[in-house]
Amino acid sequence: MLLQNLEYAIAVAAALWIALAIDRWLGEPPAPLHPVVWMGRYLGLGSRIAPPAYPAKPVDLPMFFIGALVWCVGGACVWGVAMVLQTLMVLSLPAWAVALLLGLLLKPLFAWRMLRDEVLAVEAALAVSLDAGRKQLARLVSRDVSRLSEREVRESAIESLAENLNDSLVAPVFWFVLFGLPGAALYRFANTADAMWGYRGERNGRDWTWLGKWAARADDVLSWVPARITVGLLALAAWRWPTGLSEEARRTPSPNSGWPMAAMALLLGVRLAKPGVYALNAEGRAPSTLDMQRTAQLGGRAALAAGVFASLVIVATAGWRWV
Template sequence: MPAPDLFTVFALALVAALWLALAVDRWLGEPPAPLHPVVWMGRYLDWIGSRLAPRAADAKSRDLPGFAMGALGWCVGAMAAFAVASAVQSLAMQWLPVWAMAVVLGLAFKPLFAWRMLRDEVLAVEAALGESLDAGRARLARLVSRDVSVLSEREVRESAIESLAENLNDSLVAPVFWFVLFGLPGAALYRFANTADAMWGYRGERGGRDWTWFGKWAARADDVLSWLPARITVLLLALAAGRWPRGVAREARRTPSPNSGWPMGAMALLLGVRLAKPGVYALNGEGRAVTSADTARTAQLGERAAFGLAVIASLAMLSPLPARWA
């Protein structure tokens, strides 16, 4: 029987790494902050932003130098993340046996996505609401950047469900998508881009700085890298629910984001509920009000979608497509 070729061996190692990373995520969750590469990315972005982003008092209606500085800071950080991940992957491929390569890549990939933490935080919001509205608001504040102090119980629950749907893409589907295409460097680049968008991609003032122009490159880069994964997330949710969310494109267009409306709209339609951000959008406006059971159902659909993603990603990595970069 002929020995497997190099591509097959590498593809099997990547598949094993993916499943190992998912297992570590389920059983252990996130690594300690001092060892977490996303924390390192955040520190870099905070350091650059706190020094180069213009103060709110100095904001300009058109700030091309600020845009250029933000783009440059993003590119330097992105190249560093890509280079480090490339070095780890290259050394593992060249110097380690297949089983050890799979272990190293799996452990290195795990911090670049966060499904268990997302699911647990959303369910924790529901549990906190069982104690009091204030407790639910406080727990939700760990998930979202909006002002939660005036949200009703229904709005807190809606926000939690929206957060799980949106971040199912950002925190799981998109990192796995780029891992399938470009291995560990692809996942690292996406995670840097998504973290930069979360920290810089604001319009107007935040933390005493104006991010409108400085963070524009970061926001657009994340839009581009998340475009296809966001739509794949809809497919995964549809497979998890066993039916297609009819009208999802229409609902997605109601949000200002080119991507987040897709998984959120799909979730609203599949649950049959109304999800809204006051003054910004309302998804499935004719749907019923959310209940505590909908939060559990959301987590269940997310679990099924995560499993479906792992299966589809494994099949994709075993196909000839990755031979271009292996």
């Protein structure tokens, strides 16, 4: 019935805001209870499956299919568990209970507060010393930070917030709007798999090129639309469009991360670069302490806008939703 669908659609929208409130005030659940930690333990199998880095094979189709199979099995399990939990809630609980429990289950699948706090902690560490800033940045990025200058540390931190605003919030919410808890859970699994497996060449003595190729491409596909939505949310947060965005975004090798990073560079008027790989808004100034604060502010406004628009879509599509 439409009335029942509307009632539960409102409950789903409320669940999103409950999850956002928990994220804002309580942060992440303990590691033993965190579903992303469980996903990471499963994906840790990759360190035993990936072949030694030397000698590396130029083409390794068996390893590609093994990686795809392990990913699909894990993704199917994640989707299935989330679907069972969601279905049991909707079929057996009143709308207010659905909102509460769904919000509790959704929260671990995104992490805006942790991202913001980690980025601001980089600036706080830089106020102590450059070495402290580098060590704090190493918690956010996989690149070698040992030789980064103060300017480059700030650039990397701003890039990380912009890129992960999509990966850690906008994309999980986008897939939650489309497919509920299973959609958000599958995206979080895909993004975790990309973070752990999606490398070209050697890492920790293993060659990840072919084992991680499926994981990297799956994340690219699932992040494509949300990355561009993130640009729109950042533009709304700044109340202006980042001129020249398309040209700048395509400077990065990633089909997705360059879009929110380029948007942030243009909106702040700063240069963001990865040495030897790309430079976004190359004529921009070096980022300052105020730019780090401004980055967090724009991200916070974009997160709020994401919640508002997602809620409106959930309620507006009540007549044909999965609830």
